[in-house]
Amino acid sequence: MISDLPGLPGTGAAPGIVAIVLVTVATLALGTYGLRLSRTTSDFMVASRAVGPRMNAAAVSGEYLSAASFLGAAGLLLAFGAEMLWYPVGWTAGYLVLLVLVAAPLRRSGAYTLPDFAEARLGSRAVRRTCALLVVAIGWLYLLPQFQGAGITLASAVGGPGWLGPVVVAVVVLVNVTAGGMRSITLVQAFQYWLKLTALLVPAAVLLVVWWGDGRPGDPASTAATTAWSVPLADGGAQGLYLTYSLIAATFLGTMGLPHVVVRFYTNPDGRAARRTTLLVLVLLGVFYLLPPVYAGLARVYAPGLADSGSDGLVLELPGLVVPGLGGDVLTGMVVGGAFAAFLSTSSGLAIAVAGVLSQDVFTRPFRGTRLSGVAGFRAGAVVAVVVPAGVALTGSGAGVATTVGLAFAVAASTFCPLLVLGIWWRGLTPAGAIAGLLAGGVGSSAAALVTLYTPASDGWSDVLLRQPAAWSAPLALLVMVGVSLATRRTVPAHTNRLMVRLHTPEAVVLDRG
């Protein structure tokens, strides 16, 4: 942990605590303001105006930019070099694939969650249940690095033992999600995006000014090391090439399968608005992801030692290292607040998505004659959704924040990507084919994820294939889905053609969508 390093200037607990409290208070205050109120007849029409693409795009970005983006990306860049730029590139470009292939038809399907889409498209409860299972798996895998990241943030800002961070964070998220109702309000999430952007942009600008004032010093490392650092491919020849392409596959294809992102598209009034929202998300994320490389580059100059001593804390430490005194404290407070917002928004969104699926498909089903009410079911779901990944975060796996996020993307790319793409663009998909493909991709990629999380890394091809499974597991899932669907051609749902018309016809076209 960074805070254990001796001689860091101005890293007292105060700025961090102040920032965290401010972010929490602002979030809760905005949450109570989520309803649009109108008392006079003149603003009646305003009250029922749908959420615009701009607001929605900020909300999607706010929920999406997690601790991995805020902390992990810069750390990876510093430690491993320009090859890690593929993470921010992929995290953004995933929305391009989403925009082109999925956004509008998904909205037109009327589905709220991914299991909803599966049920609407294939009319099968079994597919729905398989999807629910996968949503929970992906949600947990994605929540895990949020808790890890929160642990790093808290330890760095406030100090204290390593277990404190995940516990505090899990409790805050749990209280936020269960007691406050379903706090995933568009306004709050949109605010979180601008908060995160500001928290990263302002210190970056100050650091750049300082760097300019210092006479624009270059990389203190040798020219050869700098050249190696800036190669956009992983080391190790063919293995490195595979790792890079697999990472690209996972991030490009995985975004569409993230449960907390998909539910946000429901807020768009129609397919066209869904596309505009996605386009704006591309812009917002593009702007945001310009910043982590700035931190990584400046850290090469000012704090090359961070690369070896836990690079996940780089963003939090760098402002204090470069700018001494009060100025450094303020900037540190900003990035700590931003990091806190990053984990709060993403993990709340994920916890809600997982809890929703758990409550709908598990806890509110009758069990031995009794059944929980909606709210009790949701709360039970939220507890399970948060406690399991928090527990895993406490037992501590060796993988870094961004690596674990990468695995969540790989599982999503190997399961929901084929389901969505084939479900939207191919009439021949059958329930049996969907289940077989989901299982093949899901079991393959999550087994790889577990192996990566719990065994030490080695250099063999088998380890490389497991560390970045998406390049083989996504095509595998796709092929199995197509193959089994062709073999069970007779069970193509009867309503397929009608549904396809609805998915692909703009709402403005007048026709009977029956």
Add this chain to the structure above:
Amino acid sequence: MLRPRLLRSWRRRHLGTDADRATFRTLHTAALASPALRAGLTRDSAERAVRHLRTLLGTPAVALTDTAGLLAWDGAGQHHADRVPDLVQQTLERTGTRAFGREDLHCAESGCPARTAVVSPLFVEDRVVGTLQAFAPVSTAGLARATEEVAQWVSGQLELAELDDSRTRLMEAEVRALRAQISPHFVYNSLGAIASFVRTDPDRARELLLEFADFTRYSFRRHGDFTTLAEELRSVERYLLLEQARFGDRLHVTLSIAPEVLPVAVPFLCIQPLVENAVRHGLESVEGGGHIRITARDQDQECLIEVEDNGVGEEPEHVRRVLAGDRSVDSVGLGNVDGRLRAVYGDEYGLVVETAPGAGTKVVVRVPKFHPGVHA
């Protein structure tokens, strides 16, 4: 030697006698055929049911027909299919089960197991809608009896299907009635209120007239059982604008809407009647005029809509009777909305009404964001 007998006695006690088990088997087969038949007599439902009917009858071949010709055939002897319309015609000439022998079927193929037929008509409300045809090597009195019994059972299922159908039609008629119900009073009063502005405030009169036009266009639209909450609320807003033009300060309205739930698909005209009730109740309260509050909340997978007034309230027993479908009480809107919500989303999504005399009324509508088959 002992064990088989023990086993048999155990089975006898637990699964019943052989006769019992035959009965169970028969009932089970009938239960398998029944869902298809409950969809009415179509080619699709006949194809799904005919297999089970053949199991029930135990004959080599069974056919189901409507009054014109073959719907589905199961079993051997498919080459007789072209004779089926003829058999139907001959059966229709006189009511009752008829047997056809080898000379009627003229089978040239050797070893054909479908040389004779028993044809029994299917009735729905004393009207012949089709026939059940059982084919066998030789027709016996037993087969004739069995065919007739099965045909009667099938007729029963088809009558139930007709009942389901008429229930759906009734529901549709109720929605139509609800649209037509946009009460003459409201039209008359709105036009009166607008007229009163024509001289004093022509701009406002024009605006109100346009709102009125939009309101009626929405309420009288013909297509679609569902709409988005945004559209429904917009219509409610227009309605309230018109009512406020008429009542002025006596009617206060507060809307608080979570914009996230606006795209949710809801049954057409499911909020409007509740607001109309609230306005009526609210204005009945004596002091200070009516206050109406409409709230739409986002609750994860569901959307919660509340319509609240500070009016005179009602006896809970009275509301219970309305929701139970008692048509003698005058609150058609409430019962209708409740019935449609239950029909679409299931019983757990019925209306929740909180009221007591003198304490105002709050009606809560819960709608899932996604439900199979529901889209605006």
